[in-house]
Amino acid sequence: GNSVTQMEGPVTLSEEAFLTINCTYTATGYPSLFWYVQYPGEGLQLLLKATKADDKGSNKGFEATYRKETTSFHLEKGSVQVSDSAVYFCALTETSYDKVIFGPGTSLSVIP
Amino acid sequence: NAGVTQTPKFRILKIGQSMTLQCAQDMNHNYMYWYRQDPGMGLKLIYYSVGAGITDKGEVPNGYNVSRSTTEDFPLRLELAAPSQTSVYFCASSYSRTVDTGELFFGEGSRLTVL
Numbered sequence: 001g002n003s004v005t006q007m008e009g010p011v012t013l014s015e016e017a018f019l020t021i022n023c024t025y026t027a028t029g030y031p032s033l034f035w036y037v038q039y040p041g042e043g044l045q046l047l048l049k050a051t052k053a054d055d056k057g058s059n060k061g062f063e064a065t066y067r068k069e070t071t072s073f074h075l076e077k078g079s080v081q082v083s084d085s086a087v088y089f090c091a092l093t094e095t096s097y098d099k100v101i102f103g104p105g106t107s108l109s110v111i112p
Numbered sequence: 113n114a115g116v117t118q119t120p121k122f123r124i125l126k127i128g129q130s131m132t133l134q135c136a137q138d139m140n141h142n143y144m145y146w147y148r149q150d151p152g153m154g155l156k157l158i159y160y161s162v163g164a165g166i167t168d169k170g171e172v173p174n175g176y177n178v179s180r181s182t183t184e185d186f187p188l189r190l191e192l193a194a195p196s197q198t199s200v201y202f203c204a205s206s207y208s209r210t211v212d213t214g215e216l217f218f219g220e221g222s223r224l225t226v227l
Contacts, residue, residue: 004154042221043116043219044202044216045218089154099170100216102147102155
């Protein structure tokens, strides 16, 4: 079945460092891909999305490109801030039925 | 602008007790979902609903029940609570099929402990 794999955390970075969180997926058909973010004590919220191959999603300085050839959707940010400390979830939509499949999440801590 | 509201935020249950987690949304969304989040496991779909009067099972429905009598409300019922149901529960909604837009709106979560 469809699934999402993410790099294991936790990830700890210094402020202004470059961030990459790897995400790969297995899917039939052509899913849409998403990154959700969960700040401490809150629910998840959509960070960015891409709906077809080679699309780039971006928001709040974060970017991810839908790579069909490598089945990947890696999240990047050029300079992280303490306020980016959160858990990041990669996700995809099932094309055969109406559901969102989430990866296990990657915890990010940014230290001053 | 309330969005998705869940109650209670925290609850401790004894084994065998029952309870209902409440979820309400004020965005007139047809689609609503219940997920559970376990450490290192991501989110697993318990039940979902595509409109009032229609519900369906997700990946992990055993031990739970839902109803959808109105567009706004989607309560999750736990019967005969077990320690394996200790988790954080999230309710979510969307205004269209997620295969079309993918955007889910989440509540703040309900942390349940079964002892």
